[in-house]
Amino acid sequence: MQGENIELRPVTFKDAEILFNWRKDFYTQKNSFSENDIIWEEHELWLKRKLQDPNCFMFICMLQGSAIGKLQIDVVERIGNIGFVVAPEARRKGYGAKIIGLAAKAVQKEVDILIGLVKSNNIASQKCFLKNDYTCFTGGDTHVYIKSI
Ligand SMILES: CC(C)(COP(=O)(O)OP(=O)(O)OC[C@H]1O[C@@H](n2cnc3c(N)ncnc32)[C@H](O)[C@@H]1OP(=O)(O)O)[C@@H](O)C(=O)NCCC(=O)NCCS
Numbered sequence: 001m002q003g004e005n006i007e008l009r010p011v012t013f014k015d016a017e018i019l020f021n022w023r024k025d026f027y028t029q030k031n032s033f034s035e036n037d038i039i040w041e042e043h044e045l046w047l048k049r050k051l052q053d054p055n056c057f058m059f060i061c062m063l064q065g066s067a068i069g070k071l072q073i074d075v076v077e078r079i080g081n082i083g084f085v086v087a088p089e090a091r092r093k094g095y096g097a098k099i100i101g102l103a104a105k106a107v108q109k110e111v112d113i114l115i116g117l118v119k120s121n122n123i124a125s126q127k128c129f130l131k132n133d134y135t136c137f138t139g140g141d142t143h144v145y146i147k148s149i
Pocket of ligand 1: 027028031032083084085086087090091092093094095096097098116117118119122123124125127128
């Protein structure tokens, strides 16, 4: 759809506050594998570490000048582990599925396989991977989505 193109730009330290707010969102916290509450000082340290990590590729997803989400891919031995969040006010508009669709191109030089670990009750996230032709393996409370790129 015209005007609906999401673009990725690298995260900078200036994004600390928006990332903190998204991380503190109830559903983000509930769907995260580390459900514990976080404080600002911890978040700043985490972001500094991630920005210095050559194996972490983190992007802000931009739509018509607004930040609508985050895509993070942590790479170990050419396997990229995807984390993503859509801003609470931008959810349920199809952006999550589109963001997953951008992951392969974002790290195609560094990655052969993309994976996503999703809690079994996180239906929205599961649909985002399935819509992008990831294969699902279920194991108890975690669904693993895999795609070769
Ligand atoms: C998961 C998340 C990224 C999905 O983003 P989104 O932009 O809302 O997703 P989409 O609009 O692309 O929706 C994808 C599908 O999920 C469905 N969906 C969205 N939110 C849903 C919800 N709360 N419950 C059930 N289904 C939902 C949509 O209807 C759509 O399915 P459909 O096409 O069959 O109708 C977003 O909900 C989010 O940021 N959640 C908190 C963080 C998180 O869970 N991240 C992923 C960790 S693995």
